[in-house]
Amino acid sequence: MLLQPKKIKNPPVAPMAGNANFGGCILDPAGCVCEGCNIRPLSMCNVLTSDEMRHFRELGHSVAYNPKATLFVQDDPADHIFNLTEGMVRLYKLLPDGRRQIVGFALPGDFLGLALEPSYSFSVDAVTGAVACRFPRKIFEEYVDRTPVLMKRLHQSTTNELMMARQQMVLLGRRTAEERIAAFLVGLRNRLYRVGYRSATLALPMSRQDIADYLGLTIETVSRTLTKLARDKVILIVPNGVRFLMTDKLETMAAQ
Amino acid sequence: MLLQPKKIKNPPVAPMAGNANFGGCILDPAGCVCEGCNIRPLSMCNVLTSDEMRHFRELGHSVAYNPKATLFVQDDPADHIFNLTEGMVRLYKLLPDGRRQIVGFALPGDFLGLALEPSYSFSVDAVTGAVACRFPRKIFEEYVDRTPVLMKRLHQSTTNELMMARQQMVLLGRRTAEERIAAFLVGLRNRLYRVGYRSATLALPMSRQDIADYLGLTIETVSRTLTKLARDKVILIVPNGVRFLMTDKLETMAAQ
């Protein structure tokens, strides 16, 4: 899985689309290459039979994105559904005056762009290089409506995201800067672990500003708090990540 | 719809269960009285045929709750699913040291207690007197699995809640006290409007502490901010509510 924020220098199949900050690159114009898909056990696709798979794959395309490239923008027509297969993307909402709140970092297996409204209610762009299966919304919805097992899987995914969103509301409403940082580090480590990315060092491919906008803090407070945790020997700051030195202490800070 | 936080003095059918702060009162032991249900157009029940309805009604019971009565508690076994039919309830999470974050106020039509885990991830208690249709979880899930149209409806409901939760994340992470109060008042008015409660005066049946715990503020800041809005003639504070005097100004403050 890509977690270093470097450019895709040799796109797997086709060259990136003209505008490097939008659109991305269709890897397989004939549909997803689902057999070797590294997130089948995480995504909805593993609930389908081979026959169903064969049909489903025709519906979408795999698309690659450079770091910072846009998947879609708040208020644009919600014409596509995405299922992330590689990398990390950020979901965020902007206030008219430019204040930004990152409402989530998505990892492989996560769905993006599911909406009831005709427009997206947030923007998404790539943190690392990323790859997603992209489906035309109408076609995706029709297929889901005809495939209850997929609908159930989708509902589980949304229910899980709602649970995480409520957990984040507690963090944003009631926790101190230090608790927010600790909860962020522990939470991200656990999520990465679940998608199979297991390392002694926690990769932090997003910028300090991203972390700040996710935790409702400023970049200076994020930097100071990480420095303090490092000074206290709770973590070790390394390039593009941190290493946990006192995991139990971090988990206590993050408690609940 | 009940929106005044007064006790149910004459429970519609049966007397309240012994412990007034827990359990509530089963209104109709034979199942919901669905024909006259005031929220059928809001709830999932309106997607069912008469035959389906007849079967579905057998699955649950209507239960009444006094103000402050508990529907369920965080970490308890998630054995029931609720569909609120009357009144307002609060959903909240507690940190080990007692800090509280209210993650939502539910209104008629809302589902409560849908979970992937074996336990509830938050607590719910009544703000006003409230009535809910209560279903044993296993039975509810089996029925939903066999009824795709219900599953779809449920998924839409969860998707909508996720959208609201993300909106609240922006509020908690990036907005000032005044903006939070304005967004809360406008948002609640709009939600009440949608469930058919339309009044010149916005009812605020919850306490100032509840509002504070929903907006990530203290009770003093909520009080001061409401007083300031009243001094500026943007709202008029009335017993158990407020009246909008300058709706457009309030909507501008709440913007986005």
Added chain:
DNA sequence: ATGTATCGTTGATTTGAATCAATGTCTGAT
């Protein structure tokens, strides 16, 4: 190798909301 732009850290100061403290108001019970 060097310059440049972006990103991150650290320090000084300010500030919005929290905390501490007192008083006011409403409601239901007697």
Added chain:
DNA sequence: ATCAGACATTGATTCAAATCAACGATACAT
């Protein structure tokens, strides 16, 4: 009618994090 307790408001003070400001570090392009 009076009282008690819960709830709400207002004022004084403190504080955690924001803001303002300067300086490092790093990565990429030439």
